[in-house]
Amino acid sequence: MPSTITLKRRVSSVKNTKQITKAMELVSASKMRRAQDRAKLSRDYRRVSYDLLARLANLQETARHPLFQKRTIKARLYLVITSDSGLAGAYNYNVLKRFTTALTADRDKRVRSDVVVIGKQGANFARRIKDINLVGVYPAFGDAPTANDIRPILNTVTEQYQQRKVDEVVVIYTTFISNLTQQVTNLPILPADVADADKPSYKYGFTNFEPDADIVVERTVSRLIEVQIWQALLESMASEHSMRMLAMKNATDNASDIIDELTLELNTVRQANITQELAEISGGVEALKD
Secondary structure: OOOHHHHHHHHHHHHHHHHHHHHHHHHHHHHHHHHHHHHHHOHHHHHHHHHHHHHHHOOHHHHHOOOOOOOOOOEEEEEEEOOOOOOOOOHHHHHHHHHHHHHHHHHHOOOEEEEEEEOHHHHHHHHOOOOOEEEEEEOOOOOOOOHHHHHHHHHHHHHHHHOOOOOEEEEEEEEEOOOOOEEEEEEEEEOOOOOOOOOOOOOOOOOOOOOOHHHHHHHHHHHHHHHHHHHHHHHHHHHHHHHHHHHHHHHHHHHHHHHHHHHHHHHHHHHHHHHHHHHHHHHHHHHHHO
16 A cells, blocks of 8 residues: 555655646636637638639639649658647547558559648658658647648648649648537648539629639739648647647546545545554553553
């Protein structure tokens, strides 16, 4: 049976851990609310931009644009969004599991797999995979990524596609649904022909383009693809903070249960020691009487 000193040390250690997990839970809850607001507010913007991209894909002028050209897929580029730090439950695991499944499918089809990773967790994982081309690694962005933050990633993936190094670009990220539900999503962003992927929610009639359709397509397609990446980042951040808050809450609750169990065991040991001491005193008194 452990000594009272050992049990007291364990109780103190668990209490310290509980304070840390509770603080992390509160921080994640605060960040989660802001991240959720940003993700929800920008969804309409992303939806309209997606619809506009689908509309442009139906134009004959887009057939000449390199970002709309479809090719036989011999090489696929994945943009994988993870976090820099752990302690976020199954957030990184779910994304990397989906990524691994996609890699297995590519190998079965003899498709080369390249990857651009956001976040140290994904980067460390990708470096251990054989026969994969790690094109780029970016640290996780702050809670409010800007266009300047995303543009290097956008330039990387578009250059890879325009130079015919890859034939498709897919973003793997986590879509925020609720505090308890997040869903890993595969979003193809290149080629930009998304007309068959989803029907636009807005119906367009006859459209005039000024100064002309070629210039409109040239100047808007990169921006519209950038919006898809930007929204994926916002969704991922909201999901990360939600899962980290839940993980820290569970850790705090488990710490409370462990403290209760250790306290009960400490009281049991202390009571046993007192009983033993009383028995020894009683035995000593009886010995003196004799």
